[in-house]
Amino acid sequence: MDKLLIGGGGPLDGEIRISGAKNSALPILACTLLADGPMSIGNMPHLNDVTTMLALLRCMGVGITIGEKMCVEIDANALTELTAPYELVRTMRASILVLGPMLARFGEANVSFPGGCAIGSRPVDIHLRGLEAMGATIEVDEGYIRAKSDGRLKGAHIFMDVVTVGGTENLVMAAVLAEGQTILENAAREPEVVDLCQCMVAMGAKIEGIGTSTLVVTGVEKLIGCHYDVMPDRIETGTYLVAAAATRGRVRLKDTRADILEAVLLKLEEAGAELSYGEGWIELDMKGKRPKAVNLRTAPYPAFPTDMQAQFTAMNAVAEGTATVVETIFENRLIQIHELNRMGAQITLEGNTAIITGVERLNAAPVMATDLRASASLVIAGLCANGDTLIDRIYHIDRGYECIEEKVQLLGGTIRRIAV
Numbered sequence: 001m002d003k004l005l006i007g008g009g010g011p012l013d014g015e016i017r018i019s020g021a022k023n024s025a026l027p028i029l030a031c032t033l034l035a036d037g038p039m040s041i042g043n044m045p046h047l048n049d050v051t052t053m054l055a056l057l058r059c060m061g062v063g064i065t066i067g068e069k070m071c072v073e074i075d076a077n078a079l080t081e082l083t084a085p086y087e088l089v090r091t092m093r094a095s096i097l098v099l100g101p102m103l104a105r106f107g108e109a110n111v112s113f114p115g116g117c118a119i120g121s122r123p124v125d126i127h128l129r130g131l132e133a134m135g136a137t138i139e140v141d142e143g144y145i146r147a148k149s150d151g152r153l154k155g156a157h158i159f160m161d162v163v164t165v166g167g168t169e170n171l172v173m174a175a176v177l178a179e180g181q182t183i184l185e186n187a188a189r190e191p192e193v194v195d196l197c198q199c200m201v202a203m204g205a206k207i208e209g210i211g212t213s214t215l216v217v218t219g220v221e222k223l224i225g226c227h228y229d230v231m232p233d234r235i236e237t238g239t240y241l242v243a244a245a246a247t248r249g250r251v252r253l254k255d256t257r258a259d260i261l262e263a264v265l266l267k268l269e270e271a272g273a274e275l276s277y278g279e280g281w282i283e284l285d286m287k288g289k290r291p292k293a294v295n296l297r298t299a300p301y302p303a304f305p306t307d308m309q310a311q312f313t314a315m316n317a318v319a320e321g322t323a324t325v326v327e328t329i330f331e332n333r334l335i336q337i338h339e340l341n342r343m344g345a346q347i348t349l350e351g352n353t354a355i356i357t358g359v360e361r362l363n364a365a366p367v368m369a370t371d372l373r374a375s376a377s378l379v380i381a382g383l384c385a386n387g388d389t390l391i392d393r394i395y396h397i398d399r400g401y402e403c404i405e406e407k408v409q410l411l412g413g414t415i416r417r418i419a420v
């Protein structure tokens, strides 16, 4: 199992390109199942989760050609299997996103039930109840969700009682081919949901209210293939901004957007960062200063994203002052603080709240990554520590950060993969 060795040192300084968004690429790949004709998807990030989604589509018989610059061509008309097997779903929970489109287009879907994960129990009840409201029959049998529809799904008025990104995506993908109108209330407004909807509109779907909490979908009989480019990854963007802030450095990020990161940029300004941005770029400069501690509370978009909580917790660990970080989305997502404390951080946990008293510098230690964003926080901590930090279980990081070693090195950081 590979490990990462991070040398703590000076400030990060430099310019890198931001990749396509993982959390947009995955649902967009799932939605290609809806197209009656070949699709081509550009700006696809080169990540293990994307490889898993492509493997899942391929094992269902879908035709896939990987072109230049991570442009993927997909032909779902070749589909022969209506099953998403356990072996693939267990490595990536987002595999559940094929359920809605498969059922809507082919009238049947068998998807292995995704289990819990390190950050919490993560149920899919809202996905299933919404599909039932649209006329599907759903059984859980031998660990598989077996969904069937007698003819086309039927439009329905659905109120989701928790804001769920994946639930909204699955239901909107089912609704675009359903008969009649579907209204999804309390829908997630995350930019990745918007990106998915815009891709489906380009395929001929009729969706109103995109970017709001009420999506009104008028089902069409078929969708066509088209080309679509995945949006930039706002979490990768935020991670490098925080890494620069925590190391008192400077970074310029290309091929990204500031408008989808408002809550994060405001917190970085509060931490003392000088920010500037324009069409397709963001720059952060700490002017050599130590960041100030910032309180935060995670909540659905447009509030502060749970996927940025761990990185800010790492920055707060070396900031001036004391901060409170409240995690409201996932029950077990402050787990990385125990690893940060092994590096000399001063963090206490009270329920879903971390209280962090910043220290001047962390000390290197062998640490273990527990999930994707927690791994990113350990890289940031390693960059701020005295000595060399060895991070174990970094397969988590390869799920969501493209070329992390190259990018950190381009910014002047010391990072090396050790194949064990």
Ligand code: UD1
Binding pocket: 022, 023, 024, 026, 094, 120, 121, 122, 123, 124, 125, 126, 127, 128, 162, 163, 164, 165, 166, 167, 192, 306, 307, 329, 330
């Ligand atoms: C997506 C993102 C993940 C991010 C999360 C929250 C992808 C591939 N992953 O995950 O990176 O951290 O959004 O922004 O896009 N819930 C239920 N019942 C359901 C579905 C969800 O109770 O049927 C709860 C979950 O347990 C959680 C909350 O809703 O507490 C939000 O989860 P959700 O938005 O669904 O997360 P994912 O789509 O899995």
